[in-house]
Amino acid sequence: MPLSEKTRAEIQAALTRYPQRRTAILPALRAAQRDAGYLGQEQIEEVANLLELDPNAVYMLVTFYDMLYREPKGRFVLGVCKNIACYLRGADEIIEHLLDRLGVGLNETTGDGMFTVRPFECLASCGTAPVILINNEEYAERLTIESVDPLLDELRARPFEAAGEHGIPWPILQAEAANRG
Amino acid sequence: MAEYEKVLTRNVGVPRAYDIDVYEANGGYAGLKKALAEYTPDQLIELVKNSGLRGRGGAGFATGLKWSFVPKGPMQKYLVVNGDESEPGTFHDRELLEHDPHQLVEGAIITCFAVGITKAFFYIRGEFALGYHRLKNAIQQAYDRGYLGTNVLGSGFNCDAYTIHGAGAYICGEESALLESLEGSRPMPRSRPPFPAVVGLYAGPTVVNSVETISNVPHILSRGLDWYTSLGTPPRNTGPFIYSLSGHVNRPGNHEGPLGLTVGNLVNDLGGGVWGGRKMKAFIPGGASSAWLKGECWDVKLDFDTLGGMRTMLGSGAQIVLDEHCCVPHAALRLAEFYNHESCGKCTPCREGTRWMVKIARRICDGQAESKDIDTLFSIADRIGFGPPNKMTLCALGDASTSCITSTVRQWRDEWEYHARTGTCPTASGRPVKPLD
Numbered sequence: 001m002p003l004s005e006k007t008r009a010e011i012q013a014a015l016t017r018y019p020q021r022r023t024a025i026l027p028a029l030r031a032a033q034r035d036a037g038y039l040g041q042e043q044i045e046e047v048a049n050l051l052e053l054d055p056n057a058v059y060m061l062v063t064f065y066d067m068l069y070r071e072p073k074g075r076f077v078l079g080v081c082k083n084i085a086c087y088l089r090g091a092d093e094i095i096e097h098l099l100d101r102l103g104v105g106l107n108e109t110t111g112d113g114m115f116t117v118r119p120f121e122c123l124a125s126c127g128t129a130p131v132i133l134i135n136n137e138e139y140a141e142r143l144t145i146e147s148v149d150p151l152l153d154e155l156r157a158r159p160f161e162a163a164g165e166h167g168i169p170w171p172i173l174q175a176e177a178a179n180r181g
Numbered sequence: 182m183a184e185y186e187k188v189l190t191r192n193v194g195v196p197r198a199y200d201i202d203v204y205e206a207n208g209g210y211a212g213l214k215k216a217l218a219e220y221t222p223d224q225l226i227e228l229v230k231n232s233g234l235r236g237r238g239g240a241g242f243a244t245g246l247k248w249s250f251v252p253k254g255p256m257q258k259y260l261v262v263n264g265d266e267s268e269p270g271t272f273h274d275r276e277l278l279e280h281d282p283h284q285l286v287e288g289a290i291i292t293c294f295a296v297g298i299t300k301a302f303f304y305i306r307g308e309f310a311l312g313y314h315r316l317k318n319a320i321q322q323a324y325d326r327g328y329l330g331t332n333v334l335g336s337g338f339n340c341d342a343y344t345i346h347g348a349g350a351y352i353c354g355e356e357s358a359l360l361e362s363l364e365g366s367r368p369m370p371r372s373r374p375p376f377p378a379v380v381g382l383y384a385g386p387t388v389v390n391s392v393e394t395i396s397n398v399p400h401i402l403s404r405g406l407d408w409y410t411s412l413g414t415p416p417r418n419t420g421p422f423i424y425s426l427s428g429h430v431n432r433p434g435n436h437e438g439p440l441g442l443t444v445g446n447l448v449n450d451l452g453g454g455v456w457g458g459r460k461m462k463a464f465i466p467g468g469a470s471s472a473w474l475k476g477e478c479w480d481v482k483l484d485f486d487t488l489g490g491m492r493t494m495l496g497s498g499a500q501i502v503l504d505e506h507c508c509v510p511h512a513a514l515r516l517a518e519f520y521n522h523e524s525c526g527k528c529t530p531c532r533e534g535t536r537w538m539v540k541i542a543r544r545i546c547d548g549q550a551e552s553k554d555i556d557t558l559f560s561i562a563d564r565i566g567f568g569p570p571n572k573m574t575l576c577a578l579g580d581a582s583t584s585c586i587t588s589t590v591r592q593w594r595d596e597w598e599y600h601a602r603t604g605t606c607p608t609a610s611g612r613p614v615k616p617l618d
Contacts, residue, residue, distance in 0.1 A: 017343070018343055018345075019300060019343075019383065020364070020383055022364055022365035022366075023343075023345065023363055023364065023365060024365070025365035026345060026346070026347070026348055026362065026365065027345065027346065029348065030307075030346060030348060057365075060367050061348075061365075061367060064350065064367050064368065064525075065307075065347075065348035065349050065350050066348070066349030066350065067307045067308070067347075067348040067349035068348050068349075079308075082515070083269045083469075083515055083516070083518075083519050084269045084270060084428075084465075084469060084501060084512060084515050084516055084519075085269065085270055085427040085428060085433075085501060087512070087515050088427075088428045088429060088501070088503065088507065088512070089428075089429075121267075121269070121351070121518075121519045121522050121523060122267060122268070122269040122270070122469075122519065123308060124266050124267065124271060124272040124274070124275045124306065124308070124309070125272055125275070126269070126270050126271070126272050126425065126427035126428075126433070126499070126501075127272055127425065127426065127427055127433045127434035127435060128433075128434075129427060129433070133308055136307065136308055136310065136349075137308075137310030137311070138310070165310075166310075167310060167313075167314060168310055168311060168314045169310060169311055172311060
């Protein structure tokens with residue numbers, strides 16, 4: 001599916017925002033992924049066209065960065081931290097429980113397309129370890145085995161439009177929208 | 182421990198502190214006004230030099246000195262604020278971005294004025310959605326109030342700010358890789374010299390400083406040099422410092438204090454002691470890249486020079502506590518896995534070495550190894566050096582990847598040996614750490 005008009009306009013705007021156009025590649029890729037959910041061949045070529053670059057120049061970034069996906073993911077990507085600070089506070093047990101509950105392995109997506117679990121190397125939230133990062137933007141902190149199930153239930157109950165990346169955690173987005181009236 | 186008034190994190194917990202009205206009401210932007218009204222750029226660089234401020238991002242390089250390396254002249258110069266905080270254990274920049282973005286913006290504008298820069302980039306780690314959002318709003322508000330844009334506060338000085346959101350790569354926290362990322366290339370470190378101060382972003386002279394470093398700058402102006410140097414140990418270890426404390430302590434989190442607290446001050450007075458009344462077995466003083474200390478290090482002062490003299494470092498300012506039930510080889514393996522995952526692959530010793538370190542360390546932890554494998558592990562780690570005498574990699578990641586292995590093999594050799602022989606843990610059974618309760 002081609003990128004939406006809104007996303008194409010966002011990428012065009014990024015091209016003129018920075019002193020040099022090439023700086024806009026990363027913002028363009030993130031915008032495209034927000035729209036399509038991942039960066040397949042079609043999206044990569046479309047971004048390359050908009051940026052007037054060879055698709056290879058774009059592809060080499062997609063393969064480098066952890067947050068750029070080459071294949072579709074679940075509606076909620078759960079990034080589980082497994083590095084030192086979370087590990088010391090029991091992340092392994094929490095990851096084990098989470099995978100068990102969802103019936104998937106690491107880097108796999110549940111059959112209903114709801115969740116993908118991916119391991120993370122430190123999420124800069126070590127003071128509130130262990131943590132899960134939801135869709136690269138929302139932290140679930142100070143997790144315990146008991147708090148995993150309610151978290152999954154809460155995510156399942158969210159409206160469809162809450163899935164994916166918004167550039168700001170969904171609860172805060174909702175709160176700010178409410179404040180504005 | 183003496184009374185300490187929080188400075189860098191004073192707005193954490195203040196409602197809507199990320200809003201410019203709240204920030205200004207708490208004395209915000211006073212440092213910038215003072216800088217523009219009372220100082221010339223050269224005097225500002227001199228002031229920061231005299232303050233003793235050193236980079237909080239990892240290397241601890243003198244900030245004023247770095248600024249003074251930028252050549253004078255009309256060429257386009259750049260400031261890059263490094264907010265790609267990804268070192269395991271480190272989480273102070275995220276807090277500063279989410280709670281006090283204006284402090285950072287103010288510091289960045291002062292830095293630009295001091296060095297003659299008109300374009301400032303803020304490179305924020307991709308996972309920091311809220312921090313990025315708050316910073317973008319803060320920059321917009323600063324434009325609206327005339328702190329950014331053309332003719333800042335009527336001074337004739339122009340300054341523009343750009344934000345960019347990363348996409349998940351530890352190596353982007355390395356300054357030259359960060360510049361590559363900003364230029365739209367694969368973020369791999371550059372060969373130096375030339376250093377970024379001379380040839381940096383878009384080949385222009387560039388100052389790269391971390392979020393916490395820049396956040397110090399407004400306070401040097403608004404509170405003065407005497408106040409700044411009264412914290413810590415002048416002349417080389419001064420100022421306020423955010424200790425990111427994590428691991429087996431009762432109160433993990435960001436604790437601010439003067440630079441140079443002892444391990445005892447930090448872990449017991451601020452951190453509430455080791456959890457469960459247990460003993461401390463090991464202490465990591467400066468993020469995942471620093472060499473580990475034995476648990477008896479209570480009187481060691483946490484500052485750049487003291488730790489540097491002990492073959493470790495203050496690094497990114499992250500302190501991790503490991504209690505007596507913790508298994509050292511397993512914990513070290515976690516860190517080795519981190520570097521294996523994050524090595525960008527440009528330099529062979531780091532790309533191949535980190536992979537072999539993980540393979541061998543895992544075999545040892547599984548008990549499928551013998552004593553000589555520990556020697557092999559150590560010798561591999563010892564050969565990925567960045568610093569002299571064996572300068573094998575272009576950036577410090579190579580060196581950083583080895584300290585978790587070398588320092589633990591040196592100090593806990595018996596535990597590595599026990600694992601190699603038996604595949605079990607002398608401290609706990611199989612699973613190295615069990616959380617309390």
